[in-house]
Amino acid sequence: MTKYILGIDSGTTSVRSFVIDEAGAVVGFGQQELTQHYPRPGWIEHDPKQILAAQLEVMRAALRSAEVTPADIAAAGITNQRETALVWEKSTGEPIYNAIVWASRQTTEVVEKWVADGIGDLIEERTGLIPDAYYSASKIRWILDHVAGAQGRAERGELLAGTIDTWLMWNMTGRESFVTDVSNGSRTMMMNLKTLDWDDELLAHYGIPRSMLATILPSDAHLGDLEASFGAPIPIGSDLGDQQAGLFGQAAFEPGQCKMTYGTAGVLNINCGTEPQRIAGLTPSVGWTVQGTTAYEIEGVLFAQGKTMQWLRDDLQLIHAAPDSEWYAGQVQSTDGVYLVPAFTGLSAPTWDPYARAAIIGISNATTRLHIIRAAVESMVYQTRDMVEAATSGGQVAIPELRVDGGAVKNNLLCQLQADILGIPVIRPKNHEATIFGAMLLAGLSTGVYGSLEELSGMWAVERVFEPSMSRDEADGLYAGWVAARELTKGWTKNLPQR
Ligand code: ADP
Numbered sequence: 001m002t003k004y005i006l007g008i009d010s011g012t013t014s015v016r017s018f019v020i021d022e023a024g025a026v027v028g029f030g031q032q033e034l035t036q037h038y039p040r041p042g043w044i045e046h047d048p049k050q051i052l053a054a055q056l057e058v059m060r061a062a063l064r065s066a067e068v069t070p071a072d073i074a075a076a077g078i079t080n081q082r083e084t085a086l087v088w089e090k091s092t093g094e095p096i097y098n099a100i101v102w103a104s105r106q107t108t109e110v111v112e113k114w115v116a117d118g119i120g121d122l123i124e125e126r127t128g129l130i131p132d133a134y135y136s137a138s139k140i141r142w143i144l145d146h147v148a149g150a151q152g153r154a155e156r157g158e159l160l161a162g163t164i165d166t167w168l169m170w171n172m173t174g175r176e177s178f179v180t181d182v183s184n185g186s187r188t189m190m191m192n193l194k195t196l197d198w199d200d201e202l203l204a205h206y207g208i209p210r211s212m213l214a215t216i217l218p219s220d221a222h223l224g225d226l227e228a229s230f231g232a233p234i235p236i237g238s239d240l241g242d243q244q245a246g247l248f249g250q251a252a253f254e255p256g257q258c259k260m261t262y263g264t265a266g267v268l269n270i271n272c273g274t275e276p277q278r279i280a281g282l283t284p285s286v287g288w289t290v291q292g293t294t295a296y297e298i299e300g301v302l303f304a305q306g307k308t309m310q311w312l313r314d315d316l317q318l319i320h321a322a323p324d325s326e327w328y329a330g331q332v333q334s335t336d337g338v339y340l341v342p343a344f345t346g347l348s349a350p351t352w353d354p355y356a357r358a359a360i361i362g363i364s365n366a367t368t369r370l371h372i373i374r375a376a377v378e379s380m381v382y383q384t385r386d387m388v389e390a391a392t393s394g395g396q397v398a399i400p401e402l403r404v405d406g407g408a409v410k411n412n413l414l415c416q417l418q419a420d421i422l423g424i425p426v427i428r429p430k431n432h433e434a435t436i437f438g439a440m441l442l443a444g445l446s447t448g449v450y451g452s453l454e455e456l457s458g459m460w461a462v463e464r465v466f467e468p469s470m471s472r473d474e475a476d477g478l479y480a481g482w483v484a485a486r487e488l489t490k491g492w493t494k495n496l497p498q499r
Helices: 046-067 108-116 120-127 136-146 150-157 164-172 200-206 243-247 304-315 324-329 369-393 414-421 434-446 453-459 472-489
Strands: 005-009 014-021 024-034 071-082 085-091 159-161 180-181 216-217 224-226 234-243 258-262 266-273 285-292 293-302 340-341 358-361 402-405 426-429 462-466
Touching: 005 046, 005 434, 014 046, 046 164, 046 200, 046 426, 046 462, 071 164, 071 243, 071 434, 085 164, 085 358, 108 120, 108 136, 120 200, 136 159, 136 200, 150 159, 150 369, 150 414, 159 164, 164 180, 164 224, 164 234, 164 414, 200 472, 216 293, 234 324, 234 434, 243 258, 243 266, 243 285, 243 293, 243 434, 258 426, 266 369, 285 434, 293 369, 304 369, 324 369, 324 472, 358 472, 369 472, 402 414, 414 426, 414 462, 414 472, 434 453
Parallel strands: 005 071, 071 234, 180 216, 258 402, 402 426
Antiparallel strands: 005 014, 014 024, 085 159, 224 234, 258 266, 266 293, 285 293, 340 358, 426 462
């Protein structure tokens, strides 16, 4: 009898669910948008009950469209927006405040205070993370500070806190499972990168009682059973943060294997083996613990990848749609020395400068919009090389090829330029849904639908390989121009005369 796997993908802008058969074919699907709440500039929140209700609905929709019953489902796998955190009442399940979303800046002051208190180095040493409002710890601290009586109630054991995977699994297992996995834990700024458990010294500094926090399990643990409200209990066989799920879905199981996602933002994840690596400008996290082995990863985030295309489309109105960029950029052989550095909100990995601002430089009388559009496409490629250079320059990591995904990789010119500028093959797989597939394939592995990681590697199929065709001299020359342009944008807002 065919076995099916249910995928649960709790994203930032939408929640989705897939049903696949054991050959990996999608047989059912459901999706709903999530409401983004912006209570003040820079704040982003989600209603946790909407996330739960929408997720359950899309799971039912996926099962309906697959025409399978829960009894046909061998396992469920979960992947989720990382870092986003909430606090809820143990006795009623009521959230005491909205979930604070990863991108929200409302907890910046909490982190600034921790750094001023002198625990910045300790945080980095224990968690690998440079203290930032991005990670969950400051979000939990903020909620405990802003909801009357919350700290006392947390200390009396009346409140629970967690990331979205934990919230969903607690609710969907009839409040049986209060769990998370190592990949999600590694993005909270509370988990010790070595012990893979909550760090008691950090929790004491944060004033977050350990009793509020879930048990951290391997990513392929039996995390609980989806309640019988589905008609039959379905074992949850995987839990992975979204980027780690993407790395797993790209079958990057060996050290040096990596994936680059070209979405609105860009994310590079590199499997770096069984020991955490520290590389300046990039972030060490846990990829996963699977079959008793922990794979660490190195991660780099680019604030603006496809975002630059949106800017050309919506603000400059140089293109009608993002995919048009490929045709326009292909009308010229080069940018003729024009560079676009998309530091709209500062430079992200690996150079990190919040004061930088975007620039287009090298414009001459001969510059046309074709050159600007090409420069925008090229910026995606150069930014990726910045991260690859940072990762490989110390010799700790070697990257023989780049596996790519995300909405922008349909752009063949982008993929070819990426191969040319890096000097390594760029590999575009057939399946563009690496994230939810990562979670589903791992759930299948942990419940015996699949026998081994090798079997999963065999299911990952190449659509097209882009081989580098540019000379290294030419590629390095173009890249040197980018580096010079990028350096010019640094510190821009800091150095401006006060108006
Ligand atoms: P998200 O990160 O929002 O999930 P997607 O992975 O769906 O994004 O990718 C959408 C992003 O990719 C948008 O920012 C869009 O501008 C960009 N994009 C989409 N198609 C292309 C293309 N053919 N060439 C360049 N950029 C593209």
